[in-house]
Amino acid sequence: MxxxxxxxxxxxxxxxxxAxxxxxxxxxxxxxxxxxVKNRDVEMAKPAAKLGLVTMIVSFLLVFVSGDISSRVMTNQQPMKMAAAEALYTTQSGAPFSLFTVGTLDGSRPVFSIDLPSMLSLLSTGNTKxxxxxxxxxxAKYKVQYGPGNYTPNIPLAYWSFRLMIGFGGLGLLFALLALWRMRKGGLPKGRWFLPAMISLPFLPLLANSLGWIFTETGRQPWAVFGLIKTADGVSPSVAAGNVAITMIxxxxxxxxxxxxxxxLIIRTxxxxxxPDEPQRLETEFGGDTERPLTMAY
Structure with a gap:
């Protein structure tokens, strides 16, 4: 429990x-x-589109709030992951949030960056200082605590997967807001490109979610369970490489x-x-079926 x-x-x-x-x-x-676009079931599709767009906006706000909570939890539990996500190489008070950073090929140090002052400290600790x-x-701390080894994840991968996750999710939110505004008063989105672009809208959150998982799993390395089991130690020596290959394939x-x-099946559906809506079968006061053909009777 x-x-x-x-x-x-x-x-x-x-x-x-x-998400x-x-x-x-x-x-x-x-x-x-x-x-x-196909001019099919338009009267049904318009409110359905609005429902989808509203769902996107509300759920993104929840993703944003829960993401802020998660980042603070990760800062306490896996500080290396969050440091790699920000390409923050030295401990700082009032640490900036990196909007864009270019580092060396090995990811060992930054070369150029555009930052928001003190924003990382605010997001990570709730305090600008x-x-x-x-x-x-x-x-250096982990080498003393856990012994010799490399405890730094792939910084370029962690940095860019984190930002692309936020970027694709943010684009999805902006598109949803714009589409909902264009569909106000029951109208259809204007512009030749808008509806075709809206068809591809599901790919934005799909990419954001995928990049989020990439960041989660690669930013934790070299640990399978942080501080307890390294990924290298999780390999079963009794299982042959051929068995692993066959299983993976x-x-x-x-x-x-x-x-x-x-x-x-999705495309077919x-x-x-x-x-189509089936007509309702109403019973008459005499128990008859109103859909039966009428006959003359005296």
Whole structure:
């Protein structure tokens, strides 16, 4: 029970579930836009599109709030991950938030950066003067604490996956706000490009979610369980490399087949469109069926 109720699990659960709704809302909006472009079930598609767009906006706000909570939890539990995400190499008080950084090819130091002063400290600690630990200081600390080794993740990968995650999610929010504004008063979005672009809207949260998982899993390295088990120590020496390869190939093929089937079913369902409403069968006061043909009777 403690595993399920730990602050990491609660924070990340509150982050991933709204992210799933963000993707679902974009999918509804995208399918609705396709129906409108094809001039099919337009009267049904317009309110459905609005529902999807509103879902995107509300869920993004929840993602933003839960993401802020998660970043503070990670700053306390896995400070190296957050330092790598910001390419912060030295411990600082009033640490800036990096909007754009160019580093050396090996990711060992920054060359050029554009920063927001004190913003990282505010996001990480809730205080503009808060102390945020840097990569180099944490590396030295971990070598003393855990022994010789390399405790720094791939900084360019962590840095850019974190920013692209935020960037694609932010683009999805902006598009949803613009589309909802253009559809005010029951109208359709104007512009030749808008509805076709709206069809591809689901790809933005999908990319954001994928990059978020890439950041989560690679930013934790070299740990499988931070501070307890390294990824290298998680390898089973009794399992042959051939067995691992066969398992990986098998799972890849299996999930590939399932993905093709699922994608095909989704496309087929979209093309068929919503089922037509069946007329309601009303009973007369004499128990008869109103849909039966009328006959003359005396």
């Amino acid at each position: 403690k595993v399920l109720t730990q602050n990491t699990a609660l924070a990340t659960f509150g982050h991933t579930i709204p 799933a709704f963000f993707t679902g809302g974009a999918f509804i909006a995208g399918v609705s836009a396709w129906l409108i 808060g102390v945020v630990q840097g990569v180099n200081d944490l590396e 098998g799972f890849t093929i299996l999930y590939g087949i399932l993905a093709v089937i699922e994608f095909g 979209i093309k068929v469109g919503p089922a």
